[in-house]
Amino acid sequence: MNTMATREYDWDEISKHKKKGDLWVVIDAKVFDLSKFADLHPGGANVLFTGAVAGKDATRAFFGLHRHEVLLKPQYKRLQIGNVRGQTESIKALAAGELSNVPYAEPTWLTSGYHTPYYTEKHREFQKVVRSFFETVVRPESVNTEESGKRISQTVVDKMAETNIIAMRLGPGKHLEGCSLMGGILKPEEFDYFYEAIIHTELSRVSSRAVVDGLLAGLVIGLPPILNYGTPEVQRKVVPEALAGRKYIALAISEAFAGSDVGGLQTTAVRDGDHWIVTGTKKWITNGTFADYFTTGCKTETGFTVILIERGPGVSTKQIKTAYSSVAGTAFVTFDNVRVPVSNTLGKIGAGMSVILSNFNHERWMVTATSISAQRLVVEECLKWANQRIVFGKPLTSQAVIRAKLASMISRVESCQNWFESVTYQMNNMTYAQQSDKLAGPIGLLKQCVPIIFVGRSWPRYVSRCGRESAEDATQIFGGRALTTTGMGKFIENYHRTSGFDAILAGAEDVLGDLGVRQALKKMPRDVRL
Structure with a gap:
């Protein structure tokens, strides 16, 4: 804030500054000098005069046009020169981790005076830490990547991995053993689906729909089949790097030919000794543009089979333009005679439907x-x-x-x-x-x-x-x-x-x-x- 912002002014003094080159306004008890800014005002300088706000309280007019966050931007905070004597601001931004006091903005289990059979004080403590993390680490990234369409930065992914948020988004299980959850606030054996739900909820609060998917949603849906059906060798190779945020995974099931008809997929895997030869295409694959691995549904001689395919020769991806930002990495994936070890089969050959449906x-x-x-x-x-x-x-x-x-x-x-x-x-x-x-x-x-x-x-x-x-x-x-x-x-x-x-x-x-x-x-x- 401007060092002059601690000064106090009477309304008699404020009301004198209402002409071109000398313009003050008051917004929520704060005095702003807009003399130099007026000509840069997006709506034009005349709005500030004809709108009857010059030298007056412009709080109602401001909040009829602008969000509170505008006042918090550095370039506008610098315009504040002081406060109205005897008045204090009534509109304040929430601190990181703080709950909204707007009715129904929070679920009842987080609302004072309400009770729940599902959540404990430990869940509330966890929620506060998770919200603070997403608001301080992820929210700024969400704004930038939603606009740019670029992939989430590795820095943010690394911070999510450090707190084991990536692992927790997969739910409770053996993959959490030995992990420090949110800096040790929670033990792995305490983690349940309500804790996981908190993570998904808080992620959605600070992210656009595209960013929710761009923040490794492909891994969340593509890694469980590896955890549950992959061979020990495949798990040792893939799981640690995925949970550490160093390798990305996409679930490659949907096809232009099949849509919701999983049984109608046309991507084929033909056995050739100790390898599969995979040929076909996948469409609408979340995170596909930057995935290192694809958990892929294929037709084999004995039925539908799920195979883990690593990006390499014969694997190509192309971005699909959708109604939301390309930060999600939605892709058209082509497999052109890709050789894949049979050991990369997830589950039994021909039993892929149970793998996917579960x-x-x-x-x-x-x-x-x-x-x-x-x-x-x-x-x-x-x-x-x-x-x-x-x-x-x-x-x-x-x-x-x-x-x-x-x-x-x-x-x-x-x-x-x-x-x-x-x-x-x-x-x-x-x-x-x-x-x-x-x-x-x-x-x-x-x-x-x-x-x-x-x-x-x-x-x-x-x-x-x-x-x-x-x-x-x-x-x-x-x-x-x-x-x-x-x-x-x-x-x-x-x-x-x-x-x-x-x-x-x-x-x-x-x-x-x-x-x-x-x-x-x-x-x-x-x-x-x-």
């Missing part, structure tokens, strides 16, 4: 965690904006239609949160095999959404479709500001543009809805009738 549960659960967190940010942004935006002399919240939209958004995110926590509790108390048997359907239904007719209207529930419904409502609340990539509505614009990814990645929502019902029908008892 892996999908965790991936889909992860997608719901990040989506729910993003939806909470939507609620928080809309509550803030509707409360500070003045129309027809009143805040937006005075409009019943706006309150109705807010009510729907809050109801959606809370229903999603509660079902998610219930499923997570079951994961904590089931083996990997039990999760595959009992939770594939519920997780599929959790990720997707089916409109339920209730009291004469369709109430959208569950995560991916709820997200798109809230994106639409938020866009209406922010109006034109929701159409621009910067400024007041920048988060809403990004979320509206990218929320559809949650409905497609890890399985299209309609396919998952059908999966959930088919799983239920398989378990229907034969001795029941109306």
